[in-house]
Structure formats: C-alpha cells, structure tokens
C-alpha cells in the first residue's frame with residue numbers, strides 16, 4: 255500500500271485529465287487547486303487539497319524531493335512531529351507543517367490512490383527575514399586621513415538580502431573621487447579610497463529581502479588628522495590702548511589642545527589684559543580667539559596660535575604692528591578720503607575671498623595710515639593658502655612674519 259502510493263509520483267500527467275473529468279466516476283481534484291505557499295520561518299504552513307467524489311479511495315500527502323509519505327487519510331505516517339493532517343468537511347484535506355524550517359522548502363504533493371495514481375503539487379517557500387552577523391561585519395573604525403577603508407556588512411536571510419549603505423545624517427558618500435558621490439551605495443562592502451575628514455561620521459548598512467523586518471547596523475567612522483590652522487588677517491595694525499580680538503581657525507581630530515603665545519614666545523594665560531577663548535564649530539572645527547583688552551608696547555610683534563593633537567602640531571602667526579592713535583580731523587576732508595579707502599579695502603578683501611570685514615575698527619582712521627603694502631601681502635598669502643587648502647593637503651605650514 256505505501257509503495258503503491260509512493261512510486262508513481264512522476265508518471266501521472268496523462269491521468270490528471272481523466273481525474274478532472276466530471277463525467278467520470280473516479281475522484282477528481284476540486285477548486286481552488288493546490289497553492290504555492292510562502293511562509294516566514296517558524297510559522298505554520300497549510301496546504302489544502304480538495305478532492306470531489308473520493309469514493310473508496312484515500313488521500314495522501316507526500317514530500318516530492320524525498321519521496322516521503324507524510325500522511326494517509328487522517329493518519330500521520332512520518333515521524334516528523336511538526337506534521338499534521340486535518341480533514342475538513344467531505345472533500346478537503348489539509349497538510350499542516352508547524353514551526354517551519356528552511357529545510358521544509360520544496361514541492362509537496364496531494365495524491366489519490368486511483369490506479370494509476372493521481373496527484374497535484376504545490377511549492378512551499380520558507381523565507382527568513384534578514385539578519386546582520388556581528389562577524390565579519392565591521393565595527394566602529396578609526397582611520398588616518400588619506401588611507402583606504404573597507405566597511406563590511408555580512409547579511410543573511412532567504413531570499414538573499416541586498417545591502418545598502420547610507421550616511422546616518424543623510425548626505426552623500428563619495429567613494430574614490432569627488433565626482434562619484436551618491437546618497438546610497440549597494441553591496442556588502444563599502445570601499446572608500448583616500449579618506450578625508452568629510453567621510454567622518456556614522457554609516458548605516460541596511461539589509462532587506464522583502465521579508466519584514468528590515469535590519470540595519472550603525473558603524474561609526476572616525477578620521478584622524480593633524481591640526482590645520484588658517485588665519486584671515488595675518489597683519490593687524492593697532493594703536494596703544496586699543497582693544498582688539500585676534501582669530502585663528504583650526505581643524506583637527508582628535509580635538510586639539512590649543513594655546514596662544516605672545517611676541518616673547520611665552521604662552522598666554524587669561525589675565526587682566528588677555529582672554530583666550532575657543533569656540534567649537536562642527537565636529538572637528540573650532541575658532542581660537544585672543545582678546546587683548548588694551549594693546550601695550552610689548553604686544554607689537556608676532557602672536558602665534560598653536561593647535562596640537564596626537565598627530566602633530568600646527569601654528570599660525572598674526573603680526574600686530576603699531577599705528578598712530580587716530581586723531582579727530584576736520585570734517586571737510588574726511589568724507590572723500592574715507593570713501594577712497596573703503597573701495598580699495600573691499601577690493602582687496604574680495605580678491606582674497608574673504609569676508610568684507612574691516613581690519614581696523616572705528617571711523618576715525620587716517621587714510622595715510624593704512625598700510626596697503628601689508629594688506630596686499632596678506633591677501634596674496636590668503637589666496638595661496640586657499641589654493642593649497644585642498645582635500646589632500648593635510649599639513650599647511652603657515653608663513654609667519656610676512657613683513658618686518
């Protein structure tokens with residue numbers, strides 16, 4: 255009996271027609287026919303087989319690829335405890351596969367022991383939601399600027415998941431050069447050549463295969479680089495007693511230790527005349543400020559702002575030169591000369607790509623006292639610096655003391 259059921263699995267095609275002929279006395283398969291099933295792993299799969307006019311015959315369920323008989327009539331034949339059969343009404347036989355596993359995927363057959371056998375088949379697909387394996391998926395990384403990095407994301411699941419990389423904060427990922435920036439990148443590996451500070455931040459690898467839930471892992475990429483310092487105004491004229499603020503901008507990661515030195519090369523501490531401030535900006539940017547409450551004779555000379563981290567030290571110089579204290583002028587001559595100065599000044603600033611911010615504060619400035627030689631030197635320097643402040647230029651050596 256069991257053998258009779260099992261053997262003719264592959265030679266029934268011509269008999270299905272006869273079985274489905276309503277005029278025949280033989281049993282026939284009813285509608286709906288056996289379905290294909292897709293279930294998530296762990297869920298129950300239920301195939302239903304409808305047979306009209308069964309008569310004295312019996313309905314069996316088989317697993318096609320192993321030629322295993324699972325059930326006959328109301329009896330479970332297999333030793334697999336996850337298999338059950340139910341008979342609903344007169345004509346419906348249901349095969350239950352509980353707690354499905356991936357190995358349950360395959361063809362299943364509903365067979366009637368007519369002579370020869372009649373059968374229909376359905377496919378069970380057990381799908382598995384995506385998962386991201388801890389290994390070899392990358393963990394948080396710390397790299398030097400200029401190096402090459404590969405972030406890996408090992409995802410499993412059925413069907414095989416696709417992996418997508420995004421920046422957690424949004425924005426684009428540039429892989430190897432500045433023309434290839436995309437908001438997302440597909441593939442299990444994210445390869446970035448010549449890393450820059452702009453690559454720093456959290457990345458997400460997202461695995462999805464159409465089976466919920468989609469999963470993601472966050473990988474923090476930290477980029478280390480030597481401090482870089484730049485200065486807008488390298489030459490600053492001031493008179494004794496004037497109060498002013500010197501500024502340096504710095505980029506560094508890890509965060510640098512910063513300090514200022516005065517013309518005697520001594521490190522400046524906050525006191526009644528100096529106030530040192532650092533104002534953090536973006537993650538690796540900051541502005542260093544030195545407030546001089548009242549300029550004294552010993553302040554004329556070069557101040558240095560210094561930024562140091564584990565990768566090195568960089569400094570910038572600001573030269574403070576003496577100008578005469580502005581005097582009050584006759585109102586008649588003042589307007590014209592001031593206008594001339596302003597035009598020249600903004601021209602210089604624009605050429606250097608700088609903000610239009612007067613070097614000297616206050617209205618009462620004698621135009622003769624503006625050192626155009628110095629202003630030009632400063633602008634030229636700044637152009638030079640902007641040109642060299644490329645992505646790959648990690649170290650900018652600042653030229654101090656442009657004119658003495």
Ligand SMILES: *[C@@H]1O[C@H](CO)[C@@H](O)[C@H](O)[C@H]1NC(C)=O
Pocket residue numbers: 288289290376377
């Ligand atoms: C079941 O899937 C197979 C291929 O996997 C397909 O040929 C067949 O038509 C499907 N049957 C139904 C009822 O969808």
Ligand SMILES: *[C@@H]1O[C@H](CO)[C@@H](O)[C@H](O)[C@H]1NC(C)=O
Pocket residue numbers: 400401402447448
């Ligand atoms: C990084 O990758 C580029 C391009 O593949 C290669 O030219 C360069 O030598 C690599 N740099 C390092 C440090 O491996």
Ligand SMILES: *[C@@H]1O[C@H](CO)[C@@H](O)[C@H](O)[C@H]1NC(C)=O
Pocket residue numbers: 517518519
């Ligand atoms: C300060 O140091 C620089 C070199 O860093 C040197 O050229 C200069 O003479 C020093 N100034 C004083 C006053 O020591």
